[in-house]
Amino acid sequence: xxxxxxxxxxxxxxxxxxxxxxxxxxxxxxxxxxxxxxxxxxxxxxxxxxxxxxxxxxxxxxxxxxxxxxxxxxxxxxxxxxxxxxxxxxxxxxxxxxxxxxxxxxxxxxxxxxxxxxxxxxxxxxxxxxxxxxxxxxxxxxxxxxxxxxxxxxxxxxxxxxxxxxxxxxxxxxxxxxxxxxxxxxxxxxxxxxxxxxxxxxxxxxxxxxxxxxxxxxxxxxxxxxxxxxxxxxxxxxxxxxxxxxxxxxxxxx
Numbered sequence: 001x002x003x004x005x006x007x008x009x010x011x012x013x014x015x016x017x018x019x020x021x022x023x024x025x026x027x028x029x030x031x032x033x034x035x036x037x038x039x040x041x042x043x044x045x046x047x048x049x050x051x052x053x054x055x056x057x058x059x060x061x062x063x064x065x066x067x068x069x070x071x072x073x074x075x076x077x078x079x080x081x082x083x084x085x086x087x088x089x090x091x092x093x094x095x096x097x098x099x100x101x102x103x104x105x106x107x108x109x110x111x112x113x114x115x116x117x118x119x120x121x122x123x124x125x126x127x128x129x130x131x132x133x134x135x136x137x138x139x140x141x142x143x144x145x146x147x148x149x150x151x152x153x154x155x156x157x158x159x160x161x162x163x164x165x166x167x168x169x170x171x172x173x174x175x176x177x178x179x180x181x182x183x184x185x186x187x188x189x190x191x192x193x194x195x196x197x198x199x200x201x202x203x204x205x206x207x208x209x210x211x212x213x214x215x216x217x218x219x220x221x222x223x224x225x226x227x228x229x230x231x232x233x234x235x236x237x238x239x240x241x242x243x244x245x246x247x248x249x250x251x252x253x254x
Contacts, residue, residue: 009069016226022202024064031076032056035083043091052087054213059086061224104142107132196246204239207232 005027012020036052063082067075111131115123123131129139197205203225210216210224218236222229 009075013069018203018226021064021226022206025060025206026202028060028064028076028079029057031079032060032083035080035087039084039087047091051090055087055090056083057209058214059083062086065224108139108143192247193243196243199246200239200242204235204242207235208239211236 005024008020008024008027011017012024032053035056036049039052040047040049059082060079063075063079066082067073067078108128111128112123115127115131119127125139125143126136129136132139134142197208200208206225207221210221211218216224218229218232221227222232225232227235
């Protein structure tokens with residue numbers, strides 16, 4: 001029995017229909033949100049869920065482009081790998097510590113734990129260096145690189161030994177801190193903007209997301225949506241026009 005989804009895949013793969021492609025993206029977008037929530041539970045809270053969703057959506061788009069219907073595979077299984085891969089790639093791109101430095105830090109920690117278990121006491125630095133087969137100068141350099149890879153959350157206590165100690169974010173002065181009232185106004189404006197964008201037609205929302213959120217240019221968006229560059233520019237202009245009109249109405253109402 002042929003389903004609606006089967007018909008969409010057939011139409012998209014045979015004709016490249018932008019409408020079928022958009023419908024498929026909407027249908028499988030839940031996979032992105034599921035993967036984002038699952039990954040967010042395992043990483044620092046400093047990473048925004050929306051950032052993971054953005055990276056995962058790009059992975060979904062890539063999966064849609066590369067999926068071969070004729071192989072008889074389940075798209076959701078194939079797409080989940082691309083979605084998670086895109087999210088992990090995005091997380092790696094945010095990490096300022098080289099992978100080699102993290103690897104060396106891990107080896108130092110493993111060597112320290114092994115020697116401490118073997119000796120029954122904390123090992124000396126020269127003993128760790130000898131165990132790893134490196135000279136003391138190299139050891140100190142690797143130790144320093146590993147130490148720089150450690151971060152301390154601002155929400156942590158300034159003193160683990162003092163009950164009720166203030167958090168770091170409560171005692172570190174921020175000279176660039178903004179006026180709370182301006183922040184409230186900004187949040188209200190952003191909420192109005194989100195509502196206005198949510199009211200746009202699907203194609204206009206997609207173009208704006210790819211242009212402003214994914215930083216794709218008009219030509220790249222055209223390739224993704226199978227549209228000409230001029231058509232993408234026209235859709236973007238229409239969307240911005242609707243948003244400006246909405247903003248004017250909101251201003252007039254206030």
